[in-house]
Amino acid sequence: MILKLVIHFFILVIWEVSAQDDLPVAKLGCNWQCGDVPIPFPFGMKSSECYAGKWFEIECRNPSRYNHYTHTPYLKWIGLEVTSIYVEEGLVNINNPIYRSNCGSKDSSQVNQSLEGSPFVYSQKHNKFVAAGCNSIAVLKLNGSDVSGCVSICDQNYKVGDIGKIELINSDCNGKSCCENSLPPYLKEYSTEIKGLKENETSDECSYAMVVQQYQYHGYRPFFYNNGRKRYYFPVYGLVKDLDVVPAVLEWEILNNLNLTLPLDHHSECCDTNVTSSQYKRSGQRCSCKSGSGNPYLDGGCPDDPPPPQYRKSRSPLTISIIKEVSISFGSIILLLILWRVLTATKKTIVDKYRKRMFKRNGGLLLQQRLSSGEVNVDKVKIFNLKELEKATDNFNTNRVVGKGGQATVYKGMLINGTIIAVKKFKVQGKIEEFINEFVILSQINHRNVVKLLGSCLETKIPLLVYEFIPNGNLFEYLHQQNEDFPMTWDIRLRIATEVAGALFYLHSAASQPIYHKDIKSTNILLDEKYRAKVADFGTSRMISSDVTHLTTVVQGTFGYLDPEYFQTSQFTEKSDVYSFGVVLVELLTGKRPITLTSSEEAKSLASYFILCVEQDCVFDIIDERVTKEGEKNHIMEVVNLANRCLELNGKRRPTMKEVTLELESIRKLEGKSNAQEKYNELVRSEDYQCWDDYSTILEIRSAFDLSSRTPTLEDIHIRTI
Incomplete structure (x- = not known):
């Protein structure tokens, strides 16, 4: 009897986990797919009730330039082709045009992309500025000013036409015939230029420049690491001379001026963001499901909400049977003990998974590798908990901000013992490797003229570093x-x-x-x-x-x-x-x-x-x-x-x-x-x-x-x- 109840309980738990597959994607009565691409709210098609403002309107065009048998989604007011949408991460994958120079009949017009006024920016974390060419400088410009660039050099063995045969997916782009550099934050528009190495000299060989998506290799074999560092690649298939577009990633937020009423649900949470503007500390909002998956912008879009009626109906006999048997055995002490043990184990499993996910996301595996190798002196640093740092910084109050850069924000705080500290909070789009690198290096340094690292915190979605506070600026x-x-x-x-x-x-x-x-x-x-x-x-x-x-x-x-x-x-x-x-x-x-x-x-x-x-x-x-x-x-x-x-x-x-x-x-x-x-x-x-x-x-x-x-x-x- 008890064994049967326990089995039924596990079935119920498994059902709750699998129920997220039946969660709604779009609003009721709205189309949720264009071709093979799901269109989750706040994106939508046709009726204005199906999307959150004009910038999120998707136009489903037919036919696709690549497949004549399916429709293709486009961001209607920007004109960029959409390949996938990730609501939880706030990302949109697009096909982005590339720029060709001195390539004869294949020369392309100057790329001058603009997302101005929209809730989108080019992701600094997921994109790179990449150029292919010989002895040339590729420059990314914003309003006529240089904001990024790189230099590619070819040796004497390179022949005319070899540049066009480069396959980006197999290239490290380390400066030999192909180079790369990071994008600036909050990039909403850009143009490209290619010139020669010498001042006022133009490059006379066929060259390419583009903003392109970057993927990280996954795995544990040495192939995925380069001298202990994770390797990355560009998911671009084919020769560069045959390409008109390359994959790129946009980040987005719900802008303040949209006046969108976000769901008030205890299974979801929303927070202020400044994805699209460096001038405001709060330019919009993003939401997420506490379970880690689902659509937080829809009522009932996160797991653990009541299941749809048809799902509930199909399982009603089993539910009634479980209720009856649990009611009959409610007085059994053994049953209560078993249920308590199961509930405790389930809760512990959920908490452990969440902590492991946060630990992994914050570079914990890489940090753990450094700790085991003896690179980090753990005696010199302290592991802070989040509550301690929230109290020290008044919940990271904006009035406590003493410094702000492209990758992190620094807050002034005071610990319970009166120690004044500086807390460095890395941004979501920042590079987690920079956090690990700075932690490892500063933990090895003991010098009065080098800023002292006091510790770190890995319990949050965003990693934190804690330093001594330096009061007189730079x-x-x-x-x-x-x-x-x-x-x-x-x-x-x-x-x-x-x-x-x-x-x-x-x-x-x-x-x-x-x-x-x-x-x-x-x-x-x-x-x-x-x-x-x-x-x-x-x-x-x-x-x-x-x-x-x-x-x-x-x-x-x-x-x-x-x-x-x-x-x-x-x-x-x-x-x-x-x-x-x-x-x-x-x-x-x-x-x-x-x-x-x-x-x-x-x-x-x-x-x-x-x-x-x-x-x-x-x-x-x-x-x-x-x-x-x-x-x-x-x-x-x-x-x-x-x-x-x-x-x-x-x-x-x-x-x-x-x-x-x-x-x-x-x-x-x-x-x-x-x-x-x-x-x-x-x-x-x-x-x-x-x-x-x-x-x-x-x-x-x-x-x-x-x-x-x-x-x-x-x-x-x-x-x-x-």
């Missing part, structure tokens, strides 16, 4: 928005330069494994309560083996700080960080921005201008007035010469960060004997910081040099930048 703001209460003196500039150099020397030579930062710039140098430098943002950094001399990657970085040699060769070395530091050093000397616009709106590089002034012996014409007043000329010239060496076009001629650190320390020691240093010491010097100002620091750095004694061998490591 160097760029401090340098270019002068603080009258605490002015940027010559001594402060020297000290900040020395601290950043020391941190980079530590990363390159004294850390447990060499680390290339890859994005040194003044906005990534934070200033604490005593205006001491803290190097931050390790999302694109790389930890390498001690016997490796460079990384070969798709070129990425910040214009104005990017190493020209890296741009030409796609090989990033420790000397590439030295070049970026040289630009920061010139910023400190001149007080000027790394990139400025001339009267003709052309970009002017501070590094190039500085080198020209050094060569023409007029460098003091661009040195900041405060520097010339407070610093001794011979000391300033020593820093000028050091910066000039850091900006050498040939990386081998640049000094190491070890040499840079020692030279700056030597200059600081000489400057420390002046009256300006004594005045500054009265203002900011404290007992816990005196050790940095005395000569023991040099001894500490020199002792660290012993850790860096190694003889590297050349070995190419090809890492596909995500």
Whole structure:
């Protein structure tokens, strides 16, 4: 009897799980399919009652350009072909046009896609900007400005016509005949341009440029990883010369101005989003089913809702039988114990599945792999729970936002013990690999001039990192928005330069494994309560083996700080960080921005201008007035010469960060004997910081040099930048 009831109970549980297959897709009386493509609400066709506003209207055209026997759905007001719609993820797969240049009769008109005013944007997470060509630069433009681009180079063995034979699905697009780069966030419109490598030169060979979808390989065999990193591919079948369109992904949200009444259902939840606009913290909403699947935009669209009448009718005898038998045996203690055990086990299974899904989505498997390999020092970091961080940040109140970028938002918070923290919340469309990469690298670093990682939280849909809070903003703001209460003196500039150099020397030579930062710039140098430098943002950094001399990657970085040699060769070395530091050093000397616009709106590089002034012996014409007043000329010239060496076009001629650190320390020691240093010491010097100002620091750095004694061998490591 008890066994029979238990079997019936499991049948009921299985029915509830399988019932989600019978959930509604579209509104009652509305067509829900065009050809082979399901059209879920808020999308719909024909009647305005079937969709949520004009932008979600689907036009079912006949025939398809690819299949003359079926209909094809299009976004009517945008004119793009739809291949699939994912309501839970807020995604639409489309066929996107490509741009051809110098391909003869197959030349295409300039691609100029626009989603302006719509609830759609091109997904930064699921798309890449891809170009195929020889010795050319492909540029993605937004309102006439360059927002992304990449360089493709061919060797001498390439023949005319070989580019058109490229198959994107089998190509890594690492810069040899095919290249790729990320899209900017909130991309609603774009145009493309292809030009030659030299300035004002156009490419005269057949080239292609496109925004295309990117898939991740799935599996556990080595094939799916490249040097420990997950591999990706483009789901494009056929030769590139035969293509007119490629698959791409749009993200969407329910815009605020649609006035759509979202279902109030305890099986679903809705939250504010800013998918389509960086100017508003809430531009729309998205909904999701708590069970993880279904259509939350429809009443009864999520699992566990009452089943449709026809489904309920077909099972009514079984239901009546179960009710009778449960009622008869209700007083049985054994039955209650069994049911309690089953319910407990079922609930635990559901919770465990949810946690595993969140853990996997947040890169937990990759992090677990790093933990088991010993790459992460778990003693230095804490695993925070979500309630703790929600309380610290007042439920991630927008008033607590202290920084916002393309991949994450930073909130200020305070723990129960009074510790002030900064919580970095990655966006849904952000790259999960950047979260894992930053967590692993910062957990290995222990240096006073590198921002300290306190821990992480993996219990949410979006991963969180927790850092020490750095109160005085970044160097760029401090340098270019002068603080009258605490002015940027010559001594402060020297000290900040020395601290950043020391941190980079530590990363390159004294850390447990060499680390290339890859994005040194003044906005990534934070200033604490005593205006001491803290190097931050390790999302694109790389930890390498001690016997490796460079990384070969798709070129990425910040214009104005990017190493020209890296741009030409796609090989990033420790000397590439030295070049970026040289630009920061010139910023400190001149007080000027790394990139400025001339009267003709052309970009002017501070590094190039500085080198020209050094060569023409007029460098003091661009040195900041405060520097010339407070610093001794011979000391300033020593820093000028050091910066000039850091900006050498040939990386081998640049000094190491070890040499840079020692030279700056030597200059600081000489400057420390002046009256300006004594005045500054009265203002900011404290007992816990005196050790940095005395000569023991040099001894500490020199002792660290012993850790860096190694003889590297050349070995190419090809890492596909995500």
